[in-house]
Amino acid sequence: MAPVKVFGSAAFTNVARVLVCLEEVGAEYEIVDIDFHVREHKGPEHLARNPFGQVPAFQDGDLMLFQSRAISPYVLRKYKTSADDEAVNLLREGSPEESALVDAWLDVEALRYDPAMNSVFVQHRVVPALGGTPDEEVIGESVEKLREVLDVYEARLAKHRYLAGDFVSLADLSHFPEAHYFMEMPYAAVFDSYPRVRAWLEDIFSRPAVKKVVELMSKDFH
Amino acid sequence: MAPVKVFGSAAFTNVARVLVCLEEVGAEYEIVDIDFHVREHKGPEHLARNPFGQVPAFQDGDLMLFQSRAISPYVLRKYKTSADDEAVNLLREGSPEESALVDAWLDVEALRYDPAMNSVFVQHRVVPALGGTPDEEVIGESVEKLREVLDVYEARLAKHRYLAGDFVSLADLSHFPEAHYFMEMPYAAVFDSYPRVRAWLEDIFSRPAVKKVVELMSKDFH
Numbered sequence: 168m169a170p171v172k173v174f175g176s177a178a179f180t181n182v183a184r185v186l187v188c189l190e191e192v193g194a195e196y197e198i199v200d201i202d203f204h205v206r207e208h209k210g211p212e213h214l215a216r217n218p219f220g221q222v223p224a225f226q227d228g229d230l231m232l233f234q235s236r237a238i239s240p241y242v243l244r245k246y247k248t249s250a251d252d253e254a255v256n257l258l259r260e261g262s263p264e265e266s267a268l269v270d271a272w273l274d275v276e277a278l279r280y281d282p283a284m285n286s287v288f289v290q291h292r293v294v295p296a297l298g299g300t301p302d303e304e305v306i307g308e309s310v311e312k313l314r315e316v317l318d319v320y321e322a323r324l325a326k327h328r329y330l331a332g333d334f335v336s337l338a339d340l341s342h343f344p345e346a347h348y349f350m351e352m353p354y355a356a357v358f359d360s361y362p363r364v365r366a367w368l369e370d371i372f373s374r375p376a377v378k379k380v381v382e383l384m385s386k387d388f389h
Numbered sequence: 390m391a392p393v394k395v396f397g398s399a400a401f402t403n404v405a406r407v408l409v410c411l412e413e414v415g416a417e418y419e420i421v422d423i424d425f426h427v428r429e430h431k432g433p434e435h436l437a438r439n440p441f442g443q444v445p446a447f448q449d450g451d452l453m454l455f456q457s458r459a460i461s462p463y464v465l466r467k468y469k470t471s472a473d474d475e476a477v478n479l480l481r482e483g484s485p486e487e488s489a490l491v492d493a494w495l496d497v498e499a500l501r502y503d504p505a506m507n508s509v510f511v512q513h514r515v516v517p518a519l520g521g522t523p524d525e526e527v528i529g530e531s532v533e534k535l536r537e538v539l540d541v542y543e544a545r546l547a548k549h550r551y552l553a554g555d556f557v558s559l560a561d562l563s564h565f566p567e568a569h570y571f572m573e574m575p576y577a578a579v580f581d582s583y584p585r586v587r588a589w590l591e592d593i594f595s596r597p598a599v600k601k602v603v604e605l606m607s608k609d610f611h
Contacts, residue, residue, distance in 0.1 A: 218541040219501070230486045234500075237492035244485055263466055264452045270459035277500065278456075279441070319440040 170195035171242075174213065175222025177383035180285070180344035181235040182223040186383065187340055188239045190376035192246035192255045198383075236277055239337055257337045265332060272330035272338035275316070283313040284345035291352050310354055317361045324363035335371075343371050347381055392417035393464075396435070397444025399605035402507070402566035403457040404445040408605065409562055410461045412598035414468035414477045420605075458499055461559055479559045487554060494552035494560035497538070505535040506567035513574050532576055539583045546585040557593075565593050569603055 173189070173196055175182040182198075189196045201207050201222055209220045216224035217233040224231065225238040227245070232238050243257050259265035286309040290301040323330060330338045346368055349355055358365050371377055395411070395418055397404040404420075411418045423429050423444055431442045438446030439455040446453065447460040449467070454460050465479050481487035508531040512523040545552060552560045568590055571577055580587050593599055 218544065219497075219537075230489070232489055232493055234493040234496040237489055237496050240492060241485060241489035263463060267452070267454055267459055267463035270462060271454055271456040274456040274458050274499070275441075277496075315441075323440065 170197050172197050172199050172226040174199045174201055174216055174224040176200050176387040177380060178387035179222050183344035183380050183384055184235040184341055185223050185225060185238045185242065186380045187343065187376050188242040188337070190379050191257060192243060194242065194246050236273060236341070243337060257335065257340065259334065259336060268331040269336040269338050273341055276338060276341045279316045280342060281345055283309045283316060284349050287352065287354055288345070288348050306354070310357055313357060317364055320364050321361045324367050329367070339371055340377070343377050347384060392419050394419050394421050394448040396421045396423055396438055396446040398422050398609040399602060400609035401444050405566035405602050405606055406457040406563055407445050407447060407460045407464065409565065409598050409602045410464040410559070412601050413479060414465060416464065416468050458495060458563070465559060479557065479562065481556065481558060490553040491558040491560050495563055498560060498563045501538045502564060503567055505531045505538060506571050509574065509576055510567070510570050532579055535579060539586055542586050543583045546589050551589070561593055562599070565599050569606060
């Protein structure tokens with residue numbers, strides 16, 4: 168079986184989300200870099216893979232997919248050896264209730280956590296790299312939105328070990344790529360008020376699959 | 390079996406998304422209004438249902454859920470009579486490829502289409518209702534973002550009858566609540582440049598389940 172292909176480098180948080188799923192299930196995969204400097208992402212070949220001209224795109228034989236939160240469940244389903252295999256049971260699809268809770272907290276990550284984190288990253292890292300000045304007001308508002316999310320997480324993690332319940336899931340893993348960059352920024356101090364969130368993140372970062380992808384991210388980020 | 394409960398009125402697009410799934414599968418349900426005027430949504434009882442103090446929340450026996458794009462698949466799975474029942478096969482989970490494509494286009498709806506549509510709605514309807522003046526610059530930017538999404542949809546719908554393929558899915562249905570309000574606004578003219586998108590929306594709006602929920606939305610919006 169030819170290995171699946173992931174288009175886009177690990178430095179992109181949405182690519183890292185897919186890679187960690189592939190690492191968790193131990194799948195063979197090939198990363199195909201897309202050269203943003205020559206606008207390869209907006210070329211016809213890549214637009215056929217991802218109509219929005221972004222990364223990741225994902226290829227498994229005849230199937231071409233985009234959107235990291237659609238690719239990730241596909242990967243986890245494809246390589247799941249059995250419903251009882253805890254090691255790769257990151258969707259909990261054996262239980263309608265548990266899998267709905269995984270969906271709910273993954274949606275929170277996508278719609279609340281990620282936009283707040285990413286907005287800070289863009290202002291603090293991307294804007295200066297392009298010669299601009301970070302908008303401190305935008306950063307302040309985003310950190311405030313992040314706090315609202317972390318308030319809810321801290322309360323949730325007082326009741327359960329992970330977001331969707333007492334089991335690790337894709338909903339948890341999906342948080343690490345943005346956190347990886349955020350923790351290197353001065354704003355990381357915001358997490359000091361959230362000891363349970365901090366411990367939960369440490370738990371996620373201690374997973375071998377996450378360590379492997381963090382390594383790839385660091386290598387690619389330049 | 391006690392009917393499931395949906396907390397929040399049909400006028401909220403995220404509530405309407407859940408209701409249309411219940412209508413599609415012909416489930417019994419009860420709508421429990423949350424009184425925003427007395428801040429019931431931020432009271433302890435509702436925060437126990439939805440930790441972000443928003444609607445919808447959803448109760449099925451002991452299970453309490455939030456996030457409409459997590460509740461909707463749960464509803465569709467619960468009442469699915471068989472994998473071959475086309476009438477309620479809106480997730481296509483019998484095929485890993487098709488269900489991944491449904492996930493991908495649902496993600497596009499959540500992350501690209503909905504924020505652009507909703508931003509216009511907030512400026513045009515909510516801001517004046519609160520005594521403010523719509524920010525035309527924000528509206529212009531949002532309409533531009535919407536156009537980028539519709540460009541992709543128009544091309545996609547040239548190849549397939551629906552977003553995820555030649556079958557209707559949750560990814561399509563999920564678009565109607567925002568479209569219902571948008572089509573009553575002067576900005577609706579933007580859709581004139583997208584004849585395939587227009588026809589696709591008309592197809593969705595012609596579904597009995599959608600008609601039923603549109604009726605509930607119109608009754609509740611005041």
